[in-house]
Amino acid sequence: MSKSIEIIQPDDWHVHFREGDMLEMVTNFSSRINKRCVAMPNTEIPITDTNKASSYKELLKKASDNIFEPLIPCYLNENLDLEDFRTGIQNKVFFGSKLYPSNATTNSSHGVSDISKIFKFLEILEAEKSPLLIHGEKVANDIDIFDREKYFIDDELSLIRKKFPFLKITLEHVSTAYGVNYIKENENIVGTITPHHMLLTKKDVFLDDSINPHHFCMPVVKNESDLIELRNAACHNNSKFFLGTDSAPHPIHLKKPDMSSKPGIFSSPCSIELYAEIFDQENAIHNLEIFCSINGAKHYNFPINDRKIKLEKKEWIMSDLSSYKDIQVKNFYANKKINWKVVN
Numbered sequence: 336m337s338k339s340i341e342i343i344q345p346d347d348w349h350v351h352f353r354e355g356d357m358l359e360m361v362t363n364f365s366s367r368i369n370k371r372c373v374a375m376p377n378t379e380i381p382i383t384d385t386n387k388a389s390s391y392k393e394l395l396k397k398a399s400d401n402i403f404e405p406l407i408p409c410y411l412n413e414n415l416d417l418e419d420f421r422t423g424i425q426n427k428v429f430f431g432s433k434l435y436p437s438n439a440t441t442n443s444s445h446g447v448s449d450i451s452k453i454f455k456f457l458e459i460l461e462a463e464k465s466p467l468l469i470h471g472e473k474v475a476n477d478i479d480i481f482d483r484e485k486y487f488i489d490d491e492l493s494l495i496r497k498k499f500p501f502l503k504i505t506l507e508h509v510s511t512a513y514g515v516n517y518i519k520e521n522e523n524i525v526g527t528i529t530p531h532h533m534l535l536t537k538k539d540v541f542l543d544d545s546i547n548p549h550h551f552c553m554p555v556v557k558n559e560s561d562l563i564e565l566r567n568a569a570c571h572n573n574s575k576f577f578l579g580t581d582s583a584p585h586p587i588h589l590k591k592p593d594m595s596s597k598p599g600i601f602s603s604p605c606s607i608e609l610y611a612e613i614f615d616q617e618n619a620i621h622n623l624e625i626f627c628s629i630n631g632a633k634h635y636n637f638p639i640n641d642r643k644i645k646l647e648k649k650e651w652i653m654s655d656l657s658s659y660k661d662i663q664v665k666n667f668y669a670n671k672k673i674n675w676k677v678v679n
C-alpha cells in the first residue's frame with residue numbers, strides 16, 4: 336500500500352499571478368492547493384494604490400475555480416500617495432507592502448533606489464504592525480550577482496531594522512546560509528523559502544557559455560552549502576521559516592539562454608509536491624505541515640485553515656509545458672519524476 340499523509344491546507348506567502356491570459360492560466364494551480372496566496376504586486380503596471388489592489392483581488396478571485404483569498408501587498412515607491420497608503424494598510428486592503436530595490440528583478444524599475452525616501456511608509460507599517468516584505472538584493476556594478484543578498488542585509492536591511500526595530504519584516508526567498516543565519520539571530524524578521532532554492536545550485540543555471548533560463552531566477556540559486564542551510568531551516572521545525580513558492584511564470588519565448596532572459600521559475604503546478612519530496616528526503620515529512628500550513632499563518636495572525644489536503648507517495652512525471660490560448664510556459668521540474676502527489 337502506498338504511503339500517504341494529510342496536512343492542513345497550506346498558504347502560499349509569495350506567488351506571481353501576472354495579468355490577462357497568463358493570470359487566467361496560472362491562478363488555479365495555486366488556488367486548488369492553497370487557501371491564501373500573497374499575490375506579488377510587480378505586475379506590468381505595479382500595484383501602487385488601493386484601487387489597483389482591490390480590482391486585482393477581484394480579478395484573481397474571478398479567475399479561480401476554487402475559493403481562495405488573494406492578499407495584495409502595496410508596491411513601494413517613493414511617490415506613493417501617503418494617505419491612500421495609510422488607509423490601505425489600516426483597512427487591510429493591502430497585505431503590508433513589498434520592497435523591490437530598483438532593477439533587482441522583473442518589473443522592478445519603479446522600485447526603491449534610496450531607502451531613506453520610503454521611511455515615511457515604513458513608519459506607518461511599523462505603527463500598524465503591518466508586514467514589510469522584502470526582495471533582499473542590493474544591485475550595483477561592483478557587487479557580484481551571488482553576493483547581492485549579503486550586501487543587502489549588511490547595508491540596507493540592518494539600517495531599516497535599526498531605524499524601525501518593531502517593524503515586522505519578511506525576507507523573501509532567502510537564498511543563502513548568511514540570510515538564514517541573519518533571520519535566526521535577529522528579532523522581528525522571518526523568511527520564506529522556495530522549492531527551487533532547496534533543489535538547485537548555481538551549476539544547474541550557469542553552464543560553460545550559456546545559462547539554463549528555466550533555472551534562472553532572482554535571487555539566483557547559490558552553493559550546495561547554502562542549499563543545505565535552507566533545507567535545515569525549512570525542515571527542522573523552525574517557526575521563523577515558511578512556504579513561499581515564488582512561482583513566477585514567463586512566456587517561453589522570453590526565456591533566453593543568456594543573462595537577457597527573464598528571471599523566474601514557474602513551479603505552481605508541482606510546488607507542494609516538491610516541498611513534500613524535499614521534506615521526505617530530509618526525513619522530516621512530519622514537519623511538512625508546520626512549514627506549509629502553520630508557521631506563516633501564526634506569524635501573520637491568521638486562523639489556521641480548517642480543510643486538509645492529502646498527498647500520496649506515488650511516482651508521476653511533471654509535464655513539459657503549461658499552455659493556454661497562445662501562451663506557453665515551461666514547468667519547473669519538466670519531464671522529471673516526482674514521488675509525491677496531491678490526491679484530492
Ligand code: DOR
Pocket residue numbers: 351377440441470551552553554581583584598599600
Ligand atoms: O526570479 C524572480 N522572478 N524573482 C523575483 O523576485 C521576481 C520574479 C518575477 O516576477 O518574474
Ligand code: ZN
Pocket residue numbers: 349350351375581583
Ligand atoms: Zn517573487
